[in-house]
Amino acid sequence: MTQKGITLKDVAAAANVSRATAARALNSYGYVGDGTALRVLEAAERLGYRANLVAQALRSGQLPIVGFIPGDIQNPFFARIAHDIEAELRRHRHNLLIASSEENVEQEKELLESLRSLSIRGFILAPTSATDSQHIVQLAREGTPVVLIDRVVKEVHCDSVIVDNEGGAREAVDYLVANGHERIGLLRDESRIFTAQERFAGYQNSLVSHGIALDPWLVSVSRSTVEHAIEATIRLFSRRDRPTAVFTVDSLMTQGALLGLRSMGLSIPHDVSLVGFDDFNLATFTDPQITVVAQPTSEIGPLAAKMLLDRLAGKKLAPRHTRFPTRLIVRGSVSQLHGR
Amino acid sequence: MTQKGITLKDVAAAANVSRATAARALNSYGYVGDGTALRVLEAAERLGYRANLVAQALRSGQLPIVGFIPGDIQNPFFARIAHDIEAELRRHRHNLLIASSEENVEQEKELLESLRSLSIRGFILAPTSATDSQHIVQLAREGTPVVLIDRVVKEVHCDSVIVDNEGGAREAVDYLVANGHERIGLLRDESRIFTAQERFAGYQNSLVSHGIALDPWLVSVSRSTVEHAIEATIRLFSRRDRPTAVFTVDSLMTQGALLGLRSMGLSIPHDVSLVGFDDFNLATFTDPQITVVAQPTSEIGPLAAKMLLDRLAGKKLAPRHTRFPTRLIVRGSVSQLHGR
DNA sequence: GCTGATTGTGAGATCGATCTCACACATTTA
DNA sequence: TAAATGTGTGAGATCGATCTCACAATCAGC
Numbered sequence: 001m002t003q004k005g006i007t008l009k010d011v012a013a014a015a016n017v018s019r020a021t022a023a024r025a026l027n028s029y030g031y032v033g034d035g036t037a038l039r040v041l042e043a044a045e046r047l048g049y050r051a052n053l054v055a056q057a058l059r060s061g062q063l064p065i066v067g068f069i070p071g072d073i074q075n076p077f078f079a080r081i082a083h084d085i086e087a088e089l090r091r092h093r094h095n096l097l098i099a100s101s102e103e104n105v106e107q108e109k110e111l112l113e114s115l116r117s118l119s120i121r122g123f124i125l126a127p128t129s130a131t132d133s134q135h136i137v138q139l140a141r142e143g144t145p146v147v148l149i150d151r152v153v154k155e156v157h158c159d160s161v162i163v164d165n166e167g168g169a170r171e172a173v174d175y176l177v178a179n180g181h182e183r184i185g186l187l188r189d190e191s192r193i194f195t196a197q198e199r200f201a202g203y204q205n206s207l208v209s210h211g212i213a214l215d216p217w218l219v220s221v222s223r224s225t226v227e228h229a230i231e232a233t234i235r236l237f238s239r240r241d242r243p244t245a246v247f248t249v250d251s252l253m254t255q256g257a258l259l260g261l262r263s264m265g266l267s268i269p270h271d272v273s274l275v276g277f278d279d280f281n282l283a284t285f286t287d288p289q290i291t292v293v294a295q296p297t298s299e300i301g302p303l304a305a306k307m308l309l310d311r312l313a314g315k316k317l318a319p320r321h322t323r324f325p326t327r328l329i330v331r332g333s334v335s336q337l338h339g340r
Numbered sequence: 341m342t343q344k345g346i347t348l349k350d351v352a353a354a355a356n357v358s359r360a361t362a363a364r365a366l367n368s369y370g371y372v373g374d375g376t377a378l379r380v381l382e383a384a385e386r387l388g389y390r391a392n393l394v395a396q397a398l399r400s401g402q403l404p405i406v407g408f409i410p411g412d413i414q415n416p417f418f419a420r421i422a423h424d425i426e427a428e429l430r431r432h433r434h435n436l437l438i439a440s441s442e443e444n445v446e447q448e449k450e451l452l453e454s455l456r457s458l459s460i461r462g463f464i465l466a467p468t469s470a471t472d473s474q475h476i477v478q479l480a481r482e483g484t485p486v487v488l489i490d491r492v493v494k495e496v497h498c499d500s501v502i503v504d505n506e507g508g509a510r511e512a513v514d515y516l517v518a519n520g521h522e523r524i525g526l527l528r529d530e531s532r533i534f535t536a537q538e539r540f541a542g543y544q545n546s547l548v549s550h551g552i553a554l555d556p557w558l559v560s561v562s563r564s565t566v567e568h569a570i571e572a573t574i575r576l577f578s579r580r581d582r583p584t585a586v587f588t589v590d591s592l593m594t595q596g597a598l599l600g601l602r603s604m605g606l607s608i609p610h611d612v613s614l615v616g617f618d619d620f621n622l623a624t625f626t627d628p629q630i631t632v633v634a635q636p637t638s639e640i641g642p643l644a645a646k647m648l649l650d651r652l653a654g655k656k657l658a659p660r661h662t663r664f665p666t667r668l669i670v671r672g673s674v675s676q677l678h679g680r
Numbered sequence: 681g682c683t684g685a686t687t688g689t690g691a692g693a694t695c696g697a698t699c700t701c702a703c704a705c706a707t708t709t710a
Numbered sequence: 711t712a713a714a715t716g717t718g719t720g721a722g723a724t725c726g727a728t729c730t731c732a733c734a735a736t737c738a739g740c
Contacts, residue, residue: 007696
């Protein structure tokens with residue numbers, strides 16, 4: 001199909017030299033006479049020669065491609081990171097192949113399995129499961145560079161870039177407590193996911209440190225989609241002694257809470273106070289604006305890309321783990337609780 | 341680095357046959373004895389053999405990879421499409437390589453240029469410029485399958501999936517006029533972009549059909565980012581005889597308008613009515629909710645992917661062009677103009 | 681028993697770029 | 711002058727999978 005097929009051979013023929021010499025001239029290594037080099041370069045230019053990366057990859061064993069496996073590319077958090085990674089990689093002439101795991105461990109395994117036969121150079125990965133991780137361990141052990149983002153897996157020995165989930169969640173709940181709330185609901189996603197565990201720990205630790213007992217009825221678990229979060233919210237607020245505040249563990253759940261509360265006729269912050277993990281553009285468009293724990297989203301992608309590029313460049317270091325701090329952005333979705 | 345390297349040769353040796361026979365057994369073609377085939381399959385299984393796609397690609401000339409070049413992967417519209425394309429491709433054992441053009445023609449050219457040496461099988465592309473398109477024409481002429489989405493380029497002879505931009509915009513403006521508005525502002529992006537042209541045409545046609553003169557002062561051009569749209573909004577509404585309504589050509593501009601109007605203390609729909617092109621999650625979270633022209637976002641990706649897969653399968657057809665209708669979703673951001 | 685299919689298998693070429701090695705010839709050095 | 715470097719180039723191997731072709735067998739039909 002592809003009509004074009006200017007190979008090194010063509011260039012060599014046009015310049016009247018052997019393929020070996022042409023290769024030397026083009027990649028400037030070894031001995032090549034000045035005149036010869038010029039002839040080769042000129043011929044390559046004239047014919048519009050472009051090296052076939054697949055052929056190079058066959059020899060070198062690696063394509064200039066990096067795989068990115070986020071939980072869901074539609075989540076703005078991952079979309080932003082994908083964009084930043086791509087920009088950084090492109091600066092180093094690498095391409096980004098994106099494959100969503102859709103938060104499904106089996107799919108994650110299949111993806112990794114199928115991508116490895118592509119001779120991809122390395123992976124940036126947001127592991128779906130904090131426990132089921134043998135496939136990642138295996139990958140790393142075979143020497144494929146891997147950088148984990150957003151979530152880590154204990155057993156895997158590799159670089160990672162995450163966020164202070166526990167601290168962020170704790171700060172959020174501390175803030176609610178400081179405003180007089182004690183019955184604080186939690187909208188969390190499945191415990192399999194690393195961030196869910198950490199953020200739950202933060203919630204728990206904050207309560208404990210304030211001497212508030214953890215009430216399991218106030219914790220609502222659901223999948224991380226707007227629809228599921230709406231249901232979970234309604235479940236949570238249908239109880240007689242409903243919470244006076246909620247903490248949501250990610251932006252999708254925050255949106256769900258917003259819609260769920262609205263459908264129940266509960267107003268924020270009058271009837272319920274709300275703090276969400278992860279800032280998102282919508283948070284400043286609502287009335288009132290939503291108080292959130294912001295992550296340094298713009299720093300994660302570039303750093304992860306740099307770490308991976310270091311590995312690709314052959315740097316041998318102990319695994320580096322970066323954990324960014326979060327920042328509580330106070331807006332208007334939390335009210336001081338009167339009766340206190 | 342990669343320790344593993346189970347090649348066909350290893351499998352052949354383990355099964356005591358030649359590479360040729362092993363290949364025949366594994367890909368089931370040509371004559372192979374039943375017993376032999378079994379031995380090969382068993383050996384492959386035991387060794388965990390996986391065909392090296394790069395080597396296959398070198399022979400066949402094509403990697404099972406498709407390139408997707410959106411304007412901006414962070415735009416939820418494109419993120420959704422990327423997700424859908426990827427899911428569809430994966431069903432056919434193809435991978436998706438995403439490279440943002442960042443709405444920059446030069447970058448688009450470079451990307452295409454650099455990806456072609458990767459022996460990518462085809463492209464799904466949202467062309468940045470409606471006019472500067474020689475590079476795409478060239479690509480298509482060389483036989484590389486290309487599917488254009490969201491935007492088309494006249495000269496390019498290939499499949500496309502777009503939306504009825506003119507009709508959608510016209511319907512939006514018709515609706516504003518029906519509510520008594522005559523001074524209708526437009527927030528549009530650069531005219532280089534195809535959708536901007538069509539949507540502008542819809543705006544214009546609606547006005548003309550209602551006998552309303554086009555006032556150039558009511559048209560504000562800016563780049564399609566929230567920040568630029570805020571400025572453009574403020575420019576537009578700082579005039580003495582400001583518009584009573586605005587139509588925004590995409591969701592980023594709609595967000596910009598929302599913020600710009602808010603910063604000026606203008607309330608929707610009391611002071612200004614608003615209709616935006618492209619529905620987005622935020623539109624239902626604001627108060628009032630925003631009236632928009634919705635695109636069938638969920639149909640674009642799958643269709644584009646199928647069209648491309650057809651081409652990859654070798655189907656020779658005349659270029660197919662699909663133009664989806666849009667749908668006006670009336671919410672609360674438009675008020676009936678009293679004085680009329 | 682002899683041609684001619686039908687099966688089954690392996691040797692070797694191919695895809696394109698790169699690398700090793702050997703061989704020239706030129707220039708120093710002992 | 712002989713030996714040791716230095717410089718420039720090409721033939722051929724290599725990466726892994728696949729495909730062509732040649733060559734055996736085996737079995738049918740005459």
